Amino acid sequence: MVINYDIPDADLYRYIRQVSRAGKAGRSGFAVNLVSDETELDALRSVAASGCFNLHELDSNDWDAAEQFLRNCTRSQRF
Numbered sequence: 001m002v003i004n005y006d007i008p009d010a011d012l013y014r015y016i017r018q019v020s021r022a023g024k025a026g027r028s029g030f031a032v033n034l035v036s037d038e039t040e041l042d043a044l045r046s047v048a049a050s051g052c053f054n055l056h057e058l059d060s061n062d063w064d065a066a067e068q069f070l071r072n073c074t075r076s077q078r079f
Helices: 012-022 038-049 063-077
Strands: 002-004 031-033
Touching: 002 012, 012 038
Parallel strands: 002 031
Antiparallel strands: none
């Protein structure tokens, strides 16, 4: 799992390629990106639309849903 709290402005595709290394030894991984404004969210949406990754948007005010989502992700990644 990779948690990013800041998304670089330059070369978003390079950033996504680096994040994709969250998976090891042929296993899938996941990254959590915390976005603070519409510009960052639009950038992630545009890359997701190209098929590079799946984007799951969570309401920043619903901590219970975010916690459950992360629990489900980590359960599915265990050996």
